[in-house]
Amino acid sequence: MADKPRKLPQEVFAPWEDPEAKPLIQFRNVTKRFGEFTAIDDLTLDIYEREFFALLGPSGCGKTTMMRMLAGFEAPTEGQILLDGQNIAPVPPNLRPVNMMFQSYALFPHLSIWDNIAFGLKRDKLPKDKIAARVEEMLRLTRLEKFARRKPHQISGGQRQRVALARSLAKAPKLLLLDEPLGALDRKLREDTQFELMDIQEKTGTTFVIVTHDQEEAMTVASRIAVMNHGKIVQVDTPARIYEAPANAYVADFIGDVNLIEGTATRTGEDRCSVRFAEAADPITAECTADLSDGIAVTYAIRPEKILVTADRPADRANALEGQIIDIGYLGNISTYHVELPGGQMIKAAMTNSTRLDRRDFTWDDRVWLSWRETAGVVLTE
Amino acid sequence: MRRAVLILLPYTWLAALFLVPFLIVIKISLSDTALAIPPYTPTLDLTQGWEGIRTWWAGLDFENFVFLTEDDLYWKAYLSSLKIAVISTLITLSIGYPIAYGMARAPEEWRPTLMMLVILPFWTSFLIRVYAWKAILSKEGFLNQILLATGLIDDPLIILNTNTAVYIGIVYTYLPFMILPLYAALEKLDGALLEAAEDLGCSRLSAFWLVTVPLSKQGIIAGCFLVFIPVVGEFVIPALLGGSETLMIGKVLWEEFFSNRDWPVASAVAVILLAILIIPIVLFLKNEEKQREAEG
Numbered sequence: 001m002a003d004k005p006r007k008l009p010q011e012v013f014a015p016w017e018d019p020e021a022k023p024l025i026q027f028r029n030v031t032k033r034f035g036e037f038t039a040i041d042d043l044t045l046d047i048y049e050r051e052f053f054a055l056l057g058p059s060g061c062g063k064t065t066m067m068r069m070l071a072g073f074e075a076p077t078e079g080q081i082l083l084d085g086q087n088i089a090p091v092p093p094n095l096r097p098v099n100m101m102f103q104s105y106a107l108f109p110h111l112s113i114w115d116n117i118a119f120g121l122k123r124d125k126l127p128k129d130k131i132a133a134r135v136e137e138m139l140r141l142t143r144l145e146k147f148a149r150r151k152p153h154q155i156s157g158g159q160r161q162r163v164a165l166a167r168s169l170a171k172a173p174k175l176l177l178l179d180e181p182l183g184a185l186d187r188k189l190r191e192d193t194q195f196e197l198m199d200i201q202e203k204t205g206t207t208f209v210i211v212t213h214d215q216e217e218a219m220t221v222a223s224r225i226a227v228m229n230h231g232k233i234v235q236v237d238t239p240a241r242i243y244e245a246p247a248n249a250y251v252a253d254f255i256g257d258v259n260l261i262e263g264t265a266t267r268t269g270e271d272r273c274s275v276r277f278a279e280a281a282d283p284i285t286a287e288c289t290a291d292l293s294d295g296i297a298v299t300y301a302i303r304p305e306k307i308l309v310t311a312d313r314p315a316d317r318a319n320a321l322e323g324q325i326i327d328i329g330y331l332g333n334i335s336t337y338h339v340e341l342p343g344g345q346m347i348k349a350a351m352t353n354s355t356r357l358d359r360r361d362f363t364w365d366d367r368v369w370l371s372w373r374e375t376a377g378v379v380l381t382e
Numbered sequence: 383m384r385r386a387v388l389i390l391l392p393y394t395w396l397a398a399l400f401l402v403p404f405l406i407v408i409k410i411s412l413s414d415t416a417l418a419i420p421p422y423t424p425t426l427d428l429t430q431g432w433e434g435i436r437t438w439w440a441g442l443d444f445e446n447f448v449f450l451t452e453d454d455l456y457w458k459a460y461l462s463s464l465k466i467a468v469i470s471t472l473i474t475l476s477i478g479y480p481i482a483y484g485m486a487r488a489p490e491e492w493r494p495t496l497m498m499l500v501i502l503p504f505w506t507s508f509l510i511r512v513y514a515w516k517a518i519l520s521k522e523g524f525l526n527q528i529l530l531a532t533g534l535i536d537d538p539l540i541i542l543n544t545n546t547a548v549y550i551g552i553v554y555t556y557l558p559f560m561i562l563p564l565y566a567a568l569e570k571l572d573g574a575l576l577e578a579a580e581d582l583g584c585s586r587l588s589a590f591w592l593v594t595v596p597l598s599k600q601g602i603i604a605g606c607f608l609v610f611i612p613v614v615g616e617f618v619i620p621a622l623l624g625g626s627e628t629l630m631i632g633k634v635l636w637e638e639f640f641s642n643r644d645w646p647v648a649s650a651v652a653v654i655l656l657a658i659l660i661i662p663i664v665l666f667l668k669n670e671e672k673q674r675e676a677e678g
Contacts (some may be wrong), residue, residue: 073579082672093580093581094583094585098581100581102577104572106574107578108575108593109597110596110597123582123584168580171583308561337438
């Protein structure tokens with residue numbers, strides 16, 4: 001029994017890294033114009049089966065237009081959208097294997113919850129018992145059994161959200177579109193529902209495309225995120241890579257909290273460079289790509305939680321800068337310190353409050369040391 | 383106290399301007415016609431005290447209502463009025479719905495203008511507008527002139543003084559009353575609901591039947607009532623545009639009052655007309671209430 005096969009590590013879901021994988025949806029050089037306004041600008045993107053794909057961006061960035069083109073409510077001005085390799089431009093919305101959960105939920109107010117969920121199934125002229133079985137299944141999945149006979153105005157916002165989800169999943173679409181699905185819920189309910197959504201997505205194996213402007217929501221639910229701005233995709237990647245390796249200052253700033261320090265880079269080693277940002281302060285040592293040329297303007301991005309605040313200079317960290325505390329924000333789980341460096345650069349640093357109500361180490365106007373490792377931040381050239 | 387006054391105000395209004403006059407009409411309908419001023423007996427003479435009230439009460443009977451059932455003119459007129467009202471309500475609905483739908487779907491900056499156009503005819507006298515239809519529909523009218531000139535017909539159409547002219551006049555006059563409540567209902571309709579219906583497999587047409595129509599039900603009902611009720615008692619339009627074949631209860635009522643000077647019979651006609659109109663409305667409202675309760 002010595003040669004018992006070693007247990008393989010569980011396969012990670014990452015079809016986008018597999019060159020063999022066939023995407024479910026392909027945007028090919030899609031442009032959409034409304035009169036003079038270009039909503040989507042020459043956009044190319046692949047989305048794979050079983051993905052939970054998030055389109056993230058500020059309002060007006062074109063994310064909703066992309067979703068409406070997938071649903072069939074808008075047609076691309078140029079380019080093609082392929083679903084399973086087929087151009088879907090000539091297919092009207094009612095014949096697409098795509099369903100949408102609307103931002104306003106768009107539940108039919110004159111129909112009961114049961115009839116709302118059965119609406120799409122009835123249109124397919126399924127036999128009555130099949131419809132009933134499928135509706136019951138959806139009611140169970142979304143824990144709505146008790147409310148089947150009620151009208152939409154007789155249930156709470158969270159329940160309505162689940163009805164909308166059940167209705168759009170009832171026809172077992174190849175692709176489910178979710179337009180800001182949790183926008184109308186309060187924070188606590190939203191967080192619970194995010195996990196519920198992920199759970200349902202896993203159970204049904206449906207490909208989900210979610211549109212949101214809430215970066216936390218996108219980070220929580222998505223397998224990949226496309227960050228959009230002005231009708232273009234700025235970066236497509238997993239939540240972790242979007243956060244830790246943003247492609248440019250826009251993405252770094254849009255996702256989470258970040259310090260953006262502008263300076264000039266000088267190469268110091270094979271994959272090391274130093275970023276000088278002020279006459280009065282030491283340059284920052286950072287990791288950087290091999291093709292970085294000397295003396296160009298860069299933005300150094302570092303997340304507040306990567307910075308350690310101490311009273312004395314730590315010996316083991318590549319970067320250590322002294323500054324003065326200007327402001328302290330107590331958020332319960334963390335405290336953020338706004339520290340002014342010589343030369344006027346403000347840096348935000350976040351420290352976890354791991355013990356209860358202890359005496360605070362620092363107060364306003366204290367001089368402190370900020371320190372971080374070489375790999376903690378990224379050098380951005382855009 | 384303030385609430386009581388606020389509630390009392392509309393009730394006082396209704397009592398003074400509807401209930402009291404209606405009670406007077408009922409009283410007249412129970413009286414006998416007489417060559418006097420006012421042209422009926424008995425009249426209440428309070429100077430004779432209790433005895434006066436007693437003789438007044440003894441003079442009241444249902445004779446006029448019995449008379450209405452004996453002469454078939456009256457129930458024929460009621461039936462004919464109801465028929466004309468039903469048909470013209472349906473025609474008004476089928477013309478008004480597309481107009482209201484188009485208005486509700488028009489770009490937002492256009493809607494006040496369209497609304498204005500619907501209301502605009504009210505700015506001129508109703509009588510003038512009905513007379514204008516006489517000029518259009520008569521044998522030598524504009525319509526026949528155009529049709530003859532373009533060669534579409536060889537002989538002029540006889541429209542004026544027929545029921546067709548009455549329908550045209552009624553539909554034209556009451557169309558705004560249909561459009562306005564329909565527009566109010568359709569304008570509130572959330573466009574996302576139609577998109578959702580399409581997304582779930584409806585064609586445009588079935589989305590209209592399954593979503594738009596049920597959700598504008600309140601507007602349809604309100605519009606139909608606003609047209610049906612006044613049309614049943616309509617007098618001016620059949621008098622001006624209709625002919626001898628046009629039998630409507632409003633005309634009968636007018637003739638009883640002004641030609642026959644038989645106020646008691648005319649009052650009885652009016653009381654029955656009101657009953658005919660009120661009973662279906664009450665039944666309908668009861669039904670609505672029951673439905674709402676069932677939905678809980």
